[in-house]
Amino acid sequence: MPNNEFGDFQTPLALARRCLEVLALPQHGPIRVLEPTCGRGAFLRAAKERNPTSIRYGIDINADYVQVARNYGTVAHANIFTRNLTDISWPDPTAPLFVIGNPPWVTAAELNRMGSNNIPPKKNYKGMPGIAALLGSSNFDVCEYIILKALTELRGQPLRLGMLCKTHVARNVLVECARARIQVATAALYPINARRWFNAEVDACWFTLTIDPALPQGNYAIDVHENLFEGAGKIARRWGIVGTTLVSDLDAYQLVRSADGPSPYTWRSGLKHDAARVFEFTSFPENLESEYIYPLLKGTDVFRGRHQHPSRWVLVPQHKFGEDTAHLQYTAPKVWRYLIGHAAALDNRKSMIYRNRPRFSVFGHGDYTFAPLKVSCSGMHKESRFQLVTQAKTPRGARPVVLDDTCYFLPFENSTHAALVTAILRSPECQAFIQSLVFWDAKRPITKKLLSHIDLFALPCDRSTIRATAAAIAADAGVRFDADEATELF
Ligand SMILES: C[S@@+](CC[C@H](N)C(=O)[O-])C[C@H]1O[C@@H](n2cnc3c(N)ncnc32)[C@H](O)[C@@H]1O
Structure with a gap:
């Protein structure tokens, strides 16, 4: 510029x-x-x-x-x-x-x-x-x-x-x-x-x-x-x-401010690795140990509603940030050889975050990355669209979907809860609250800070409408929905 x-x-x-x-x-x-x-x-x-x-x-x-x-x-x-x-x-x-x-x-x-x-x-x-x-x-x-x-x-x-x-x-x-x-x-x-x-x-x-x-x-x-x-x-x-x-809109904010409070769940950001050419694949890499390979979604996939059919794969060499990778040499020798083959690119990644860390580290992950269900949103788009992301099929069976660092998400084990939270986030009341906070001209309008401001259960939504929407979301995603559990939560 x-x-x-x-x-x-x-x-x-x-x-x-x-x-x-x-x-x-x-x-x-x-x-x-x-x-x-x-x-x-x-x-x-x-x-x-x-x-x-x-x-x-x-x-x-x-x-x-x-x-x-x-x-x-x-x-x-x-x-x-x-x-x-x-x-x-x-x-x-x-x-x-x-x-x-x-x-x-x-x-x-x-x-x-x-x-x-x-x-x-x-x-x-x-x-x-x-x-x-x-x-x-x-x-x-x-x-x-x-x-x-x-x-x-x-x-x-x-x-x-x-x-x-x-x-x-x-x-x-x-x-x-x-x-x-x-x-x-x-x-x-x-x-x-x-x-x-x-x-x-x-x-x-x-x-x-x-x-x-x-x-x-x-x-x-x-x-x-x-x-x-x-x-x-x-x-x-x-x-x-x-x-x-x-x-971003003081007057609109006053109308929905009751929902301004700590989120009952912890928002997470997606995986970062700074080496798409090495860690990402457009077809399933059959030649690598499959337990390190996950379906991948980017913010654009989530925004465009392509979340049910991931078309990329990502190699995640660690379960959480900072975890040792040297064992891969013995536990996943094909992955190790692959990473060694790209060592020049990986060892030269500029971000400070990889300095003094185990070799081939990635960043922004933990148990939550591998949760079977995620309620996700792109941070980069000019509209907040929340999607329920379920496990996806791979040639080696169903696997949790990993989201990249252009996404934010809430991890879930329980599909009723995940569907209910998706429905709350999509409600007009929640969208109005987001509108009152967000600056759409920002490079990343939706941020973890903004999402963490939404006290999901304090929004003045109609609860039976939310439960009905949640049931439809669960059906669309092909996951179980338990009406009693939903009533108990919301
Ligand atoms: C965006 S231009 C605007 C110039 C002028 N204010 C105008 O409105 O037409 C920015 C100006 O800052 C000056 N500039 C850049 N760095 C400077 C510095 N360290 N100290 C003083 N002037 C500086 C440039 O020479 C340039 O004229």
Whole structure:
């Protein structure tokens, strides 16, 4: 997605003008306008046009851009990562402050891939736990870092912030404001068409915050408008923090919040191995010891309803994570020879998780992986479809189906319970609850955290309808359903 290590997407002037209009940047009177990574200065220029008496200050790392941007304000040629925003000497430090712009659109992982040094230094963040935590994660967004840096350094001052950013960055910033008790008075988000303005395939927005340190407590809800242009006045929904979780529809959430509680069952994620070419097969590998071979389903199979007929197989060399594999040499010599034959690929897997672990380890498995029944859902799709996965036929008899790491599931031994839980998860009440929590634009909208929030037995479902649906689900899956057991459970 990034065009270079500077996440350089210069804002068209028309867009900058509209952003400042929506931000209601005052058109008269002294105001301070700060743009942390101003590029050629589209925002400074729009601010100058809108309010010629404003005092404008920009920073950018690109010397050529700085030359251009100096037409519209005072611009420092500096690196934002090492520049403290409180060091700026303003002619009128009491004038209302507006921190605006469009920080780089690039992630730490992308910078690493490019071998770039344009990355925030990891030290010197004592007293800034939010930033320290962000930098400690393997893949953070530089834009998120810059917004948090500005909010942290300028803490204690009232200000209005307006930033073009990825939508998930806006969410993360609000969560961090709530955690760090930065006094947010108002927050709003206006989606933009990133393809049209930046030729970028991302969910992006104009994100605004009003910070008022005088407030007794912050307001951690975001008004999500239809879009920056025609729909700027229309609020489509409100996101907000409940406890420590951000919910995607505060008003809908209030209606179903009784179901927000710990899940009565532990959600699991599927198997990860980082070597599909070695561990996965499109036909049953007759030449390997069959007790290590399982039918495999991926999230897409679950989502598309292909769960009753797995068409792949997976080699699972351990029963649980960390278990010794050396015995395979004697207990399953064909599997061992096969793995040794692919040792170069397996020993070079990048993820830290395999380091200092038994050779040929896989990850994300345990007894639950081999449960005969699973209630499963894809984490990656834009709809939550729950399926009851039963054992599948193999040339060596029925075997538990293994799900890959794009799935989440609940393991079951009891088919009545599994069918009942599938029916509850599919109920309109549960789906409404999920809708109120989920962010469909996220890479992995359905997460273990979200699922673990659903207190399945507290949903206001009609119990006899659920039991009837469960009976039909069990019949469709070809498993036993005991009406008395169902009534006892639900
Ligand atoms: C997405 S562009 C936006 C530019 C400008 N704000 C605009 O709206 O047109 C990001 C800008 O960040 C600048 N930049 C990237 N890394 C920087 C750094 N470490 N310090 C200062 N500026 C940086 C780039 O030069 C680029 O101009």
